[in-house]
Amino acid sequence: MGFKRISSDVVYKGKIVTVYKDTVRYDDDGEEAEREYVGHPGSVAMVAHDGERVFLVNQPREPVGEQQVLELPAGKLDVEEEDPLATAKRELAEEIGKSAEDWELLKGPYYASVGFTNEKVWIYLATGLEDAEAEADENERIEIETVPLADLDALIERVVDAKTLIGLELLRTRLQAKG
Amino acid sequence: MGFKRISSDVVYKGKIVTVYKDTVRYDDDGEEAEREYVGHPGSVAMVAHDGERVFLVNQPREPVGEQQVLELPAGKLDVEEEDPLATAKRELAEEIGKSAEDWELLKGPYYASVGFTNEKVWIYLATGLEDAEAEADENERIEIETVPLADLDALIERVVDAKTLIGLELLRTRLQAKG
Numbered sequence: 062m063g064f065k066r067i068s069s070d071v072v073y074k075g076k077i078v079t080v081y082k083d084t085v086r087y088d089d090d091g092e093e094a095e096r097e098y099v100g101h102p103g104s105v106a107m108v109a110h111d112g113e114r115v116f117l118v119n120q121p122r123e124p125v126g127e128q129q130v131l132e133l134p135a136g137k138l139d140v141e142e143e144d145p146l147a148t149a150k151r152e153l154a155e156e157i158g159k160s161a162e163d164w165e166l167l168k169g170p171y172y173a174s175v176g177f178t179n180e181k182v183w184i185y186l187a188t189g190l191e192d193a194e195a196e197a198d199e200n201e202r203i204e205i206e207t208v209p210l211a212d213l214d215a216l217i218e219r220v221v222d223a224k225t226l227i228g229l230e231l232l233r234t235r236l237q238a239k240g
Numbered sequence: 241m242g243f244k245r246i247s248s249d250v251v252y253k254g255k256i257v258t259v260y261k262d263t264v265r266y267d268d269d270g271e272e273a274e275r276e277y278v279g280h281p282g283s284v285a286m287v288a289h290d291g292e293r294v295f296l297v298n299q300p301r302e303p304v305g306e307q308q309v310l311e312l313p314a315g316k317l318d319v320e321e322e323d324p325l326a327t328a329k330r331e332l333a334e335e336i337g338k339s340a341e342d343w344e345l346l347k348g349p350y351y352a353s354v355g356f357t358n359e360k361v362w363i364y365l366a367t368g369l370e371d372a373e374a375e376a377d378e379n380e381r382i383e384i385e386t387v388p389l390a391d392l393d394a395l396i397e398r399v400v401d402a403k404t405l406i407g408l409e410l411l412r413t414r415l416q417a418k419g
Contacts, residue, residue, distance in 0.1 A: 063307045064300050073252035075276045077356055078259050080252055085302050087381070097254045098303030099278055101356065121243050122354045123264050124277030128242045130354055137355070171400045173353040175301045175309055176316070177256055177280065180353055182402070202266070221350045223361070223402050230409035237416075 063088040072097070101173075101180035105149040106135035106224040108167060108232050109159060109187040114207040115216075115232070116157045116190075117225070121202055131206065132222045133184075133229075145169070145183040154193035157205050162189025167231050173223065184228045186235075210236065242267040251276070280352075280359035284328040285314035285403040287346060287411050288338060288366040293386040294395075294411070295336045295369075296404070300381055310385065311401045312363075312408075324348070324362040333372035336384050341368025346410050352402065363407045365414075389415065 064085045073080035079100040086093045109116045122130040136152035138145065146164060153159055169183035208216050213236070217229050243264045252259040258279040265272045288295045301309040315331035317324065325343060332338055348362035387395050392415070396408050 064302065066302075066305070072254065073257075073259055075251065075259060075261070076274075077276050078278055080254060080257050080259065082254070083302060087300070094302075095255075096302040097256050099257055099356075101353075104353075104355075121266075122351075123243065123245075123262060123273075123275040124356060125351050125354055125358045125360075126245070127351075127354075130351070132354070168405070171402055171405060172301075172304050172306075172309070173402050174280075174283075174357070174359055175304055175306075175311070175401050176283075177278075177303060177359075178353070178357070179304045180356075181304075222354050223350055223352050223406065226347070226350060227402065227405050227409070230406070230413070234409070234412070 067093065097177075099178040099180075101137075101178050102143075103138040103145065103170070103181040103183070104135060104173070104224070105138070105145050105152060105183045105185065106133040106228055107149050107153050107161075107185050107187045108133060108228040109153060109157065109161060109190060110210060110232070111188070111190050112210075114209055115213070115229070116159065117206045117208060118156055119204045119206055127221075130222055131220060131225070133225045135224060146185065149183070149185045149187070153187055156203055158193050159187075159190045160193040161187035162191070163187070167235075168227060171227075182224055182227075184224060184231070186232070246272065276356075278357040278359075280316075280357050281322075282317040282324065282349070282360040282362070283314060283352070283403070284317070284324050284331060284362045284364065285312040285407055286328050286332050286340075286364050286366045287312060287407040288332060288336065288340060288369060289389060289411070290369050291367070291389075293388055294392070294408070295338065296385045296387060297335055298383045298385055309401055310399060310404070312404045314403060325364065328362070328364045328366070332366055335382055337372050338366075338369045339372040340366035341370070342366070346414075347406060350406075361403055361406075363403065363410070365411070 170181035349360035
């Protein structure tokens with residue numbers, strides 16, 4: 062059931078989006094096929110909580126036409142080879158003004174939408190939060206929202222963003238296990 | 241914090257991927273910005289189980305270079321306006337050869353990757369499974385795998401596909417509540 066990549070071409074290169082068209086050959090029957098997909102540098106998202114509240118952000122999301130989407134603090138890897146944990150630390154400071162003493166990979170990398178993009182996502186649990194030293198605001202349109210951990214079930218109901226669903230569901234499982 | 245879409249242009253149109261470049265204007269300061277993103281017709285995924293086992297599929301995923309990815313049965317909406325439940329019923333038959341008596345929207349629509357694509361995903365719980373009437377195989381490279389519900393925790397550890405993580409985590413929560 063395996064395949065080999067025979068060729069890979071960039072068919073569109075924009076500011077954020079790069080579209081590739083690859084030719085692959087399947088091992089079993091030798092069939093060749095073209096596969097079009099979107100290259101992405103990868104993302105991180107942080108489940109940051111202080112034992113009582115989880116820190117989220119609200120921001121306009123133009124691609125989906127939503128005025129406000131409630132999400133985990135998150136960001137893209139600056140370059141494909143950037144260490145995801147380094148990205149996570151940088152983005153946590155930039156988005157919610159916090160640093161964290163304890164970092165744990167909660168899940169990842171996983172694939173955001175395996176049928177059409179190579180985007181990988183790493184989700185970190187960030188605890189032992191402290192105010193970060195002053196960081197330039199990456200985006201003034203981001204608003205911080207904190208939600209009590211006691212309200213996690215209702216929060217998950219509200220969420221419409223995939224990485225946020227995954228991170229908060231894993232947090233819920235984690236907190237239940239601790240009882 | 242709102243914005244309005246001023247213009248929207250297709251800058252690349254491929255077989256699967258359409259890239260848009262929109263101009264938006266923010267209500268608060270009148271600033272205009274260009275936003276590039278990928279148009280997608282939307283997806284469905286099905287958490288199909290018979291009370292003892294959940295039905296998954298393994299398939300090569302060329303965009304991410306993986307020979308096999310373990311996923312919920314899933315599929316794209318044929319057209320943007322297709323009823324997601326109709327898509328789910330069709331894809332369940334095509335991918336695992338089953339029909340379901342009971343359908344419930346487990347989550348959705350949510351956004352797969354809100355920063356760069358408008359892809360929406362609907363996840364359905366499909367129970368009361370029966371063998372479907374003969375359906376043409378959509379893709380002969382799909383292999384069905386069933387996993388006992390008792391092994392759900394270990395299964396979730398293995399999964400690297402976002403929609404599958406979300407669906408199986410919600411199933412776990414559901415089964416615990418009934419527990």
